[in-house]
Every structure is written in C-alpha cells, then in structure tokens.
Amino acid sequence: MPxxxxxxxxxxxxxxxxxxxxxxxxxxxxxxxxxxxFIGMPLGALVALTRFRGRVFVMVGMNALMxxxxxxxxxxxxxxxxxxxxxxxxxxxxxxxxxxxxxAILVTPIIAALTxxxxxxxxxxxxxxxxxxxxxxxxxxxxLLWDGRFSLVTALLAGFxxxxxxxxxxxxxxxxxxxxTRTMTTAIALETSKxxxxxxxxxxxxxxxxxxxxxxxxxxxxxxxxxFAG
Amino acid sequence: xxxxxxxxxxxxEFSEVNIDTGGLTILRQxxxxxxxxxxxxxxxxxxxGKTTLLRAxxxxxxxxxxxxxxxxxxxxxxxxxxxxxxxxxxxxxxxxGNLHFALGSAGVTRSERxxxxxxxxxxxxxxxxxxxxxxxxxxxxxxxxxxxxALAREPRVLFLDEPTASLxxxxxxxxxxxxxxxxxSGVKVVMATHDLGEARxxxxxxxxxxxxxxxxxxxxxxxxxxxxxxxxxxxxxxxxLL
Numbered sequence: 001m002p003x004x005x006x007x008x009x010x011x012x013x014x015x016x017x018x019x020x021x022x023x024x025x026x027x028x029x030x031x032x033x034x035x036x037x038f039i040g041m042p043l044g045a046l047v048a049l050t051r052f053r054g055r056v057f058v059m060v061g062m063n064a065l066m067x068x069x070x071x072x073x074x075x076x077x078x079x080x081x082x083x084x085x086x087x088x089x090x091x092x093x094x095x096x097x098x099x100x101x102x103x104a105i106l107v108t109p110i111i112a113a114l115t116x117x118x119x120x121x122x123x124x125x126x127x128x129x130x131x132x133x134x135x136x137x138x139x140x141x142x143x144l145l146w147d148g149r150f151s152l153v154t155a156l157l158a159g160f161x162x163x164x165x166x167x168x169x170x171x172x173x174x175x176x177x178x179x180x181t182r183t184m185t186t187a188i189a190l191e192t193s194k195x196x197x198x199x200x201x202x203x204x205x206x207x208x209x210x211x212x213x214x215x216x217x218x219x220x221x222x223x224x225x226x227x228f229a230g
Numbered sequence: 231x232x233x234x235x236x237x238x239x240x241x242x243e244f245s246e247v248n249i250d251t252g253g254l255t256i257l258r259q260x261x262x263x264x265x266x267x268x269x270x271x272x273x274x275x276x277x278x279g280k281t282t283l284l285r286a287x288x289x290x291x292x293x294x295x296x297x298x299x300x301x302x303x304x305x306x307x308x309x310x311x312x313x314x315x316x317x318x319x320x321x322x323x324x325x326x327g328n329l330h331f332a333l334g335s336a337g338v339t340r341s342e343r344x345x346x347x348x349x350x351x352x353x354x355x356x357x358x359x360x361x362x363x364x365x366x367x368x369x370x371x372x373x374x375x376x377x378x379x380a381l382a383r384e385p386r387v388l389f390l391d392e393p394t395a396s397l398x399x400x401x402x403x404x405x406x407x408x409x410x411x412x413x414x415s416g417v418k419v420v421m422a423t424h425d426l427g428e429a430r431x432x433x434x435x436x437x438x439x440x441x442x443x444x445x446x447x448x449x450x451x452x453x454x455x456x457x458x459x460x461x462x463x464x465x466x467x468x469x470x471l472l
Contacts, residue, residue: 125319126319126321128290128315128319129315129318129319131290132288132290132312132313132315132380133332133335133336133383134308134309134335135335139335143321143331146322147321147322147323150322228363229322229323229324229363
C-alpha cells in the first residue's frame with residue numbers, strides 16, 4: 001500500500017506549491033469549460049433549431065468529436081503555437097492560456113452535442129408556442145438555452161469532468177513547468193513516473209474530491225433552481 | 231356581447247381548403263367564413279379536424295389546396311392573432327416572467343411590460359400568483375395564464391383549442407367567464423370544444439365537423455333546436471358518429 005499521507009500533509013500545512021497546483025488546475029479547467037460553453041451552447045442550439053443540407057453530418061461529427069483524443073488536440077495546438085507554427089508569434093506555448101485553449105477544444109464538442117440534444121427535446125415541447133408567438137431565431141435560441149439551463153448543467157459538468165481529468169493535451173502544450181503550468185493531472189503523471197506514489201495518490205484523491213464537490217454543488221444548484229423556477 | 235367588432239384579420243375565409251399530412255387528408259373541401267361577432271365554436275368528435283382547422287385559421291398550417299384569406303388578403307401578418315393550445319406550455323419561469331416574455335415578443339417596451347403584466351394578471355384573476363413558477367400553477371390557473379399570455383399581443387382574433395378540457399367545473403366556469411369577458415371586449419373568439427354544454431353556453435355560431443368536413447354550420451339556437459342534418463341530430467342526441 002502506498003503511503004498517501006504526504007499530499008494530505010501538504011494540504012493540511014497549506015503548502016503553497018500544492019495550492020498553486022490545485023488552483024491552476026481549477027482555473028484552467030473552469031476557464032476552458034466556460035469558454036467552451038460560450039461556443040458550444042449556441043452552436044448546439046443552432047444545430048438543434050436549424051435545418052440545412054449536411055446537418056446529419058454535422059451532428060455525427062459533433063458526436064464523434066466527443067471522443068477526440070487529447071494527445072491529438074495537444075499536438076495540433078502545439079504545432080499551431082510553436083515558434084514556426086501559424087500562431088507562433090502569439091507566444092502562448094507552455095503557458096496556462098495554451099492549456100485553456102487545448103482543453104476548450106476538447107470540451108466544446110461535448111457541450112455542443114449535449115446542448116443540441118437538450119435543446120432539440122425542449123424545442124419539440126415549445127415549437128407550437130413559439131410559432132404562435134412569432135419568436136425570432138435569436139430569441140428562440142436564447143430562450144431555449146435559458147429554459148434548458150438546469151438540464152444544461154449536466155452538459156457543463158460533463159465538460160468540466162473531461163477538462164479536469166485530462167492530461168494528454170495539457171502536458172504537451174503546457175510542458176508541466178513547476179510553479180507555472182503544473183496541474184494536478186500532470187503532477188500525478190510526473191510523480192508516478194518518478195515512483196513517488198504517495199504524492200501521486202494523494203493528489204488523485206484531492207482531484208477526485210474536487211470533482212465530486214463541483215458535481216454536488218451543480219446538482220444542488222439544479223435542484224434549487226428547479227424548485228424555485230418550476 | 232359586442233357583435234360589432236371590426237378587424238383587419240377578419241373575415242377569415244376558407245375556400246375549398248384541403249389539408250393533407252403524412253398521406254392523410256385531415257380537412258377536405260372546407261368552405262367557411264369566420265367574421266366578427268360572438269364566438270365561433272367548432273365541435274365534433276375526436277379526430278374530426280377541429281384543431282387542424284383552428285391552426286389553419288391562425289395561419290400555422292398552410293392549405294394543401296384551396297384558398298385562405300384574412301381580411302381579404304392571402305398573406306396576412308399574424309401579429310394580431312393569438313392561439314391558446316389545448317395543453318399550453320409554460321416557460322420555466324414565473325407567471326409574471328411568462329407574461330413579460332409574451333409582452334416582449336409582442337413588441338411592448340420594457341418600461342410598459344410591468345404595468346401590462348399586472349393588468350393581465352388581474353384580468354385573469356391571478357393577482358398574487360405572479361411570482362409563482364408557472365409550471366407549479368394548477369391546470370385551471372395555467373390555462374388562464376395561457377389566455378393572458380395570448381392577450382399580451384392585443385389580438386383581434388383569439389383561437390382557443392379545448393380551453394376547458396380536463397378542468398374541474400369551478401375552473402371551467404372561471405375560463406368560460408374569462409372567454410365571455412374577452413369576447414365582450416371586441417376580440418373575436420374562435421374555439422374548439424367537444425363539450426356541447428360549453429358550446430351552447432358560449433357560442434354565437436357553431437360549426438360541426440366530422441371526418442374533416444363541415445357537417446353543418448348555424449347560429450347557436452337554430453343549431454341546437456332545429457338541426458338541418460341527420461348527422462347533427464344524432465350527434466346532439468349523444469350518438470357516436472363513426
């Protein structure tokens with residue numbers, strides 16, 4: 001059995017390095033999820049509410065991209081932001097910003113696909129009323145997103161879960177630099193490779209705790225919202 | 231009741247209208263004029279085409295063949311027509327929020343919405359329930375809120391699809407009083423019901439539908455007291471029209 005007391009010791013003693021890792025992990029994953037939701041939710045709603053040639057291919061593509069391999073995304077972002085890449089002049093490689101972008105790319109299809117399903121179901125319910133009230137396209141999207149907000153929490157959670165658990169892309173584009181781009185998942189990978197299992201397991205338990213806490217908060221928010229908004 | 235209402239949306243005229251969907255003919259050879267005045271009520275057994283006729287008159291369904299006009303125009307902006315469906319869908323917000331939304335979609339300015347929403351809540355006797363989630367209101371309250379939401383756009387014609395279906399007698403009476411009040415204010419009410427008592431209480435004229443065709447149309451007293459067709463007589467006698 002590995003000794004997993006060291007990570008908890010660091011937690012209890014409020015070790016700045018550990019808090020930096022936890023803080024960066026949360027910041028990167030939450031920012032990526034928010035960014036992905038700003039793109040994925042309207043995109044999913046748009047696909048749900050519009051009929052166009054090739055829509056089926058878009059839907060299949062969105063679903064397929066939910067399983068996008070993180071290392072492929074990491075490689076693509078790396079090539080884009082590397083010095084000789086098309087966006088190399090931005091100087092984002094090995095920064096938290098690059099990690100956010102990589103995670104946002106991974107999370108956007110998940111949020112878009114789940115949003116499309118939610119909005120499509122809601123649209124079946126609302127279609128007649130909206131047609132009778134002559135609601136325009138933009139208003140339809142914004143209203144359905146608002147009225148589907150409690151169901152969409154699940155999409156956000158799925159996205160956050162994917163981002164928080166992800167290591168393949170951020171280790172490529174972030175470089176796992178101590179004190180700068182090291183997150184819980186990259187630290188776990190590093191400590192495991194070094195044989196420092198106690199710290200790796202401890203970090204894993206903390207990561208699980210955070211994911212469970214965020215899920216519980218979202219669930220509570222959803223229940224309260226449904227109770228008060230109907 | 232005010233029978234002198236005038237509207238740019240009226241008369242609504244159907245000329246030999248057929249409506250087909252999914253290979254089935256729902257309405258066939260409908261020729262009908264709906265003009266201002268007391269409520270026009272569509273009655274008939276389930277599947278007779280009442281709802282489809284209402285939706286077509288609202289402009290939500292285009293005829294497969296034949297011609298429809300509103301105030302003499304084949305293309306009429308439906309902005310002053312409103313419909314309440316048999317199972318109205320409440321938005322996931324408060325009763326007040328539902329009215330705000332409807333008022334906004336009707337082009338009412340933000341500053342006016344508060345006052346109008348209060349007026350509408352008062353009109354449908356839902357004062358004090360404005361802050362309650364709309365989906366938590368009772369069936370009768372939701373139906374009244376749906377009518378208030380429809381009235382938000384100050385319609386000249388209001389279509390109601392089975393507005394009292396599955397409501398208890400008290401809620402039914404409240405809805406019927408509201409319909410009378412709306413009709414008396416000059417709004418043309420066109421409604422579908424399978425309740426003969428309700429048709430008798432509310433209608434100015436009645437249209438009996440069966441299998442997508444009009445069996446008979448008449449002023450309410452004449453329709454009930456001296457029906458012109460055998461089918462109508464059988465329907466009024468409570469026999470099943472098959």
